Amino acid sequence: MKKLLLSGILMMLTTVLCLTSCSSDDPIPVIPNAVVTLEIPSNLENTVLSGATATLTNVQTQQVTTVDGTLFTKEGNDYKVMLNNLEAGTYNVTINGLLEFTMNGVAGQKDFEVKSENVVLNETNTSMKMTVSTFTAQGGFVISEIFYTGTTTSEGRSYSGDQYIIITNNSDVTLYADSIAVLESAFLTTTKEDYTPDIMSTHFSVQACYMIPGTGKSVPVEPGKSLKLAVNAIDHTAEQAGSINLSDADFEFFDETSNPNFTDPDGQAPNLDKWYCYTATIYQFHSRGFNSMAIAKMKTSKEDWLQNYVYDATYLFTFGDFSREMTKSGIYKVPNEWILDGVNLSVESVREWNVLDASIDAGWTYCGKVDRDETRFNKSVIRKQDANGKYIDTNNSTNDFIPEAPASLLNK
Numbered sequence: 001m002k003k004l005l006l007s008g009i010l011m012m013l014t015t016v017l018c019l020t021s022c023s024s025d026d027p028i029p030v031i032p033n034a035v036v037t038l039e040i041p042s043n044l045e046n047t048v049l050s051g052a053t054a055t056l057t058n059v060q061t062q063q064v065t066t067v068d069g070t071l072f073t074k075e076g077n078d079y080k081v082m083l084n085n086l087e088a089g090t091y092n093v094t095i096n097g098l099l100e101f102t103m104n105g106v107a108g109q110k111d112f113e114v115k116s117e118n119v120v121l122n123e124t125n126t127s128m129k130m131t132v133s134t135f136t137a138q139g140g141f142v143i144s145e146i147f148y149t150g151t152t153t154s155e156g157r158s159y160s161g162d163q164y165i166i167i168t169n170n171s172d173v174t175l176y177a178d179s180i181a182v183l184e185s186a187f188l189t190t191t192k193e194d195y196t197p198d199i200m201s202t203h204f205s206v207q208a209c210y211m212i213p214g215t216g217k218s219v220p221v222e223p224g225k226s227l228k229l230a231v232n233a234i235d236h237t238a239e240q241a242g243s244i245n246l247s248d249a250d251f252e253f254f255d256e257t258s259n260p261n262f263t264d265p266d267g268q269a270p271n272l273d274k275w276y277c278y279t280a281t282i283y284q285f286h287s288r289g290f291n292s293m294a295i296a297k298m299k300t301s302k303e304d305w306l307q308n309y310v311y312d313a314t315y316l317f318t319f320g321d322f323s324r325e326m327t328k329s330g331i332y333k334v335p336n337e338w339i340l341d342g343v344n345l346s347v348e349s350v351r352e353w354n355v356l357d358a359s360i361d362a363g364w365t366y367c368g369k370v371d372r373d374e375t376r377f378n379k380s381v382i383r384k385q386d387a388n389g390k391y392i393d394t395n396n397s398t399n400d401f402i403p404e405a406p407a408s409l410l411n412k
Helices: 002-025 302-308
Strands: 030-039 045-058 064-068 073-075 078-087 089-103 106-121 127-131 141-147 164-169 174-176 180-188 203-211 226-230 273-277 291-297 310-319 322-335 339-343 379-383 401-406
Touching: 030 045, 030 089, 030 106, 045 078, 064 078, 089 127, 106 127, 141 291, 141 339, 164 180, 180 322, 203 291, 273 302, 302 310
Parallel strands: 030 127
Antiparallel strands: 030 078, 045 064, 045 089, 073 078, 089 106, 106 174, 141 164, 141 379, 164 226, 180 203, 180 291, 203 273, 203 322, 291 339, 310 322, 379 401
């Protein structure tokens, strides 16, 4: 009986030892070709991934596998990396790097990091996808302020040399402002005509176009930062105490003229690239806000635009019983798809229509309730901000702007 009991115990011990030995010696399955895909937002184009690193940490063993970004290959708009002979298991995965791109034709870049935890990779589940979602790359450049009314001198005369416009990077990625142009409408919001052809649904008719120069990545603008574009980038307080020091502007509108009665001071700021302006002297914003404004990413050369983006429009001029067909010649146009942001400006007492298509701006904003309103000076239109500091952009300036706001750069 004792021999039988002892024999049984020995058999059980042998079985346990065998099972233990066999279990510890079982090889961990490996995945010959595991694939990690980095999915790029669909609104980004011309993406370039650089300085990337993928790190996979095995949750069970804490073994770390690191993959250099040079092993990523681009497929379509996404990036993929092949992992050879990765042990099957549960992983925490991190990918970081720098992503360069264009969005609406505007170049940008952003450092990113994406993480995914407890990802199971084995013989039947050999791939995983991670999406660049730590930034949205939405918002882009917007017009955040237009100061067109100017100030007044101590004698009460109007002073318009201190006008400016501010454009802001409203996204959470760095964008480049190269080739962004400031446009002024060819038509007045206070005079409505039935122009033929009517191209408003496809193009913006302009009478001034001044572009930010650069080679593509010369003018980086960080998230939430702005560019100040001055009509004259000088210290205007030297002219009159109640004006603005614009000598620190990022760019200025500068015009060379042969008319000795009109001289344009050339400040220290770089000059905008003047593509076209209706005036033969010095450009200034309409001080009562009869012209609408927009910013656009110019997607062709200056020479091509001047030659191929111009047209003539006819309309019927009527005054009392008199009527006559008139032609407005040499109107330049910018495709609506190039426009990044636009603002209709007017004055309520004389406003007749919007000159920007409703897809760009369905509303309008103002400084002054009536024409030649003496209270308009020192005021600007300023875009509203939400609780997070982002500028509100619903493509409706009636909703998006604070009219008659104190100019932000006064008394600074």
